[in-house]
Amino acid sequence: MAFFKKSPWLLHYDASSCNGCDIEVLACLTPLYDVERFGCLLTGDPKQSDIFLITGGVNHRNIQIIKNLYDQMPEPKVVVAIGICAYSGGVFSECYNIEGGVASVIPVDVYVPGCAAKPESIIDGVVKALGILEAKQAARGKKQIPAVTEAQGA
Amino acid sequence: MSQHTVIPFGPQHPVLPEPLHFDLVLEDETILDAIPQIGYIHRGLELLVEKRDYQDYVFVAERICGICSFMHGMGYCMAVEEVMHAQVPDRALFLRTLWCELSRIHSHLLWLGLAADAFGFENLFQASWRERELILDMIEETTGGRVIFGSCLVGGVKRDVDADTLGRIVKMLESMKHDLGKLADVFIEDITVRHRLAGVGVLTEKDAYELGAVGPMLRASGVSYDVRKRNYAAYGGIDFDVVTETGGDCYARALVRIREIHQSVEIIKQVVARIPGGDIAVKVTGMPQGEAFARVEQPRGEALYFVRGNGTKFLERFRVRTPTFANIPAMISVLKGQTLSDVPNIILTIDPCISCTER
Numbered sequence: 151m152a153f154f155k156k157s158p159w160l161l162h163y164d165a166s167s168c169n170g171c172d173i174e175v176l177a178c179l180t181p182l183y184d185v186e187r188f189g190c191l192l193t194g195d196p197k198q199s200d201i202f203l204i205t206g207g208v209n210h211r212n213i214q215i216i217k218n219l220y221d222q223m224p225e226p227k228v229v230v231a232i233g234i235c236a237y238s239g240g241v242f243s244e245c246y247n248i249e250g251g252v253a254s255v256i257p258v259d260v261y262v263p264g265c266a267a268k269p270e271s272i273i274d275g276v277v278k279a280l281g282i283l284e285a286k287q288a289a290r291g292k293k294q295i296p297a298v299t300e301a302q303g304a
Numbered sequence: 305m306s307q308h309t310v311i312p313f314g315p316q317h318p319v320l321p322e323p324l325h326f327d328l329v330l331e332d333e334t335i336l337d338a339i340p341q342i343g344y345i346h347r348g349l350e351l352l353v354e355k356r357d358y359q360d361y362v363f364v365a366e367r368i369c370g371i372c373s374f375m376h377g378m379g380y381c382m383a384v385e386e387v388m389h390a391q392v393p394d395r396a397l398f399l400r401t402l403w404c405e406l407s408r409i410h411s412h413l414l415w416l417g418l419a420a421d422a423f424g425f426e427n428l429f430q431a432s433w434r435e436r437e438l439i440l441d442m443i444e445e446t447t448g449g450r451v452i453f454g455s456c457l458v459g460g461v462k463r464d465v466d467a468d469t470l471g472r473i474v475k476m477l478e479s480m481k482h483d484l485g486k487l488a489d490v491f492i493e494d495i496t497v498r499h500r501l502a503g504v505g506v507l508t509e510k511d512a513y514e515l516g517a518v519g520p521m522l523r524a525s526g527v528s529y530d531v532r533k534r535n536y537a538a539y540g541g542i543d544f545d546v547v548t549e550t551g552g553d554c555y556a557r558a559l560v561r562i563r564e565i566h567q568s569v570e571i572i573k574q575v576v577a578r579i580p581g582g583d584i585a586v587k588v589t590g591m592p593q594g595e596a597f598a599r600v601e602q603p604r605g606e607a608l609y610f611v612r613g614n615g616t617k618f619l620e621r622f623r624v625r626t627p628t629f630a631n632i633p634a635m636i637s638v639l640k641g642q643t644l645s646d647v648p649n650i651i652l653t654i655d656p657c658i659s660c661t662e663r
Binding site: 164211219246 | 315316317322323343344345346347348349351352355363364367368369370371373414417429430433434436437440449450451452657658659660
C-alpha cells in the first residue's frame with residue numbers, strides 16, 4: 151500500500167539514554183531537518199504509531215514499559231533503535247542497572263549508529279524503516295485494507 | 305460532591321521527550337497532590353568511576369545529560385583538578401566559558417521551544433529550534449560534536465579555537481540578535497502566551513529559598529543567586545549581572561531564560577575580546593588522592609560534583625547533585641492547587657532534565 155509509506159506516524163521513547171539522541175530526534179522534526187516532509191508525524195500515542203524510535207539501553211524499571219508500548223502498536227510496525235546505547239548499552243554497558251540493548255526486549259529492525267546519533271543518520275534510519283514497513287505490509291496481504299465504497303466515502 | 309481521582313502522568317507522554325512519572329491526585333480539576341516516581345532512566349553511572357580511569361571518565365561524565373553535556377564534563381574536571389592541584393591555563397578557562405555559554409543559549413532556546421509546544425504554540429516551537437540550529441552549527445564547528453562535545457579534559461581542553469573562528473562566532477551572534485529579539489517579543493508580548501503563563505504556578509521568594517530551588521526557578525522568584533558569580537572558569541574576568549525577576553510564575557521563569565540568552569551573547573563577546581594566548585591544556589600526571597567539591601551554574605541551575613580519590617587511577621566515589629533534582633520539591637509545591645490543564649506548563653517551566661536527575 152503506497153499510502154502507508156507516505157504518512158508513517160512516529161512514537162518516541164527514551165529508554166535510558168543521556169538525552170543526547172532524544173534531542174536529536176526532536177531536532178529532526180524542526181525546520182532544518184524536517185522529517186515531516188516525508189509525511190512523518192511524531193505522536194504520543196502508541197496505538198496510532200507505525201514506527202517506534204527508541205533511544206538508550208534497557209533497565210529494570212523500563213523493561214515492562216517498552217514491552218507495553220511495543221504491544222500496543224498496531225501491525226505492521228517497525229522498531230528503530232537509535233544510538234549505540236540502544237544497540238548494546240554503549241558507554242553505560244558496564245553500569246549495574248543496564249540490562250543491555252533494546253533487542254533483548256523487542257525485535258529491532260533498524261539500528262542507527264552514533265553517540266549521539268546525528269540527525270542525518272536518524273533520518274536515514276527512518277527512511278530505511280519506511281521500506282521495511284512497506285515490505286511488512288505487503289507480506290500481510292492486500293486484503294487487510296478494505297476498499298472505500300461510495301456509501302462509506304459519502 | 306467531592307471525589308479524589310488519581311491520574312497517572314507519564315512515563316511515556318507527548319510533553320517531554322524523557323520519561324517522568326507523576327501520580328496526580330485530583331479533586332475535580334484541581335491538583336491536591338503530585339507524587340513523583342523516578343528511576344526510568346537510572347543507569348548507575350556514578351559507580352562507573354570504579355571501572356574507568358579518572359581521565360577517561362570525563363567522557364562518561366559528559367553523558368550524564370546530553371543537553372548540558374559540556375558542563376557536566378567540566379564540573380567533573382574541575383573537581384578532579386582541585387584534587388590533583390592542577391593549574392589550568394587561562395586560555396583553556398576562557399574556551400570552557402565560551403562553550404558553557406554556547407550550551408546555555410542552545411539549552412534555553414531548546415526550552416523556549418518545548419515550552420511553546422507544551423502550551424500548543426507549534427509555530428513558536430519550530431522558530432526557537434531553527435535559531436538553536438545556528439548555535440549548534442557553531443558548536444559543531446569548534447568542537448566536532450553537536451550535543452556531546454568531547455572537548456573537555458582533566459587539565460584543560462582538547463581543541464583550540466583560532467581567532468578567525470572566534471570572530472565569526474561573534475558575527476553570527478550579532479546577526480542572530482534580530483531574530484532572537486523577534487522570538488523574545490512573542491514570548492513577552494503575545495497575549496495567548498501571557499494568558500497561559502502569567503499568574504500560573506507562582507513560587508514565592510520564601511518558598512523558593514526554603515525548598516532549595518536553583519537556577520532560573522530561584523531567580524524568577526526574586527532570589528539573586530548565580531554560581532557563576534563565584535568565579536569558576538573565566539567568569540572572574542567577565543562583567544555580568546545576575547538576571548532576576550520577581551513574579552515567581554511561569555511567565556517570570558520564561559523571562560529569566562530569555563534575558564539569560566541575551567546575557568550569554570554579551571558574555572561570549574567579552575570572552576572573545578579578552579581571551580589570552582598560550583597553552584590549552586596542562587598535563588596532569590599522578591593519581592588522585594583526597595576529595596573535592598566543584599560547583600557549576602548549568603542552564604537549569606546549580607550542579608554540584610564531589611570526587612574522592614584513593615591514590616589509584618580509579619576514583620573511589622563520584623557524586624553529582626543535579627539542578628532538576630533540587631527543583632523537584634519546589635515544582636511539587638507549585639503544582640498543588642493548580643488545574644490539570646496547566647500541569648505540562650508548570651512541569652516544563654522548571655526545565656526538567658530527567659537524564660541528569662536519575663543518572
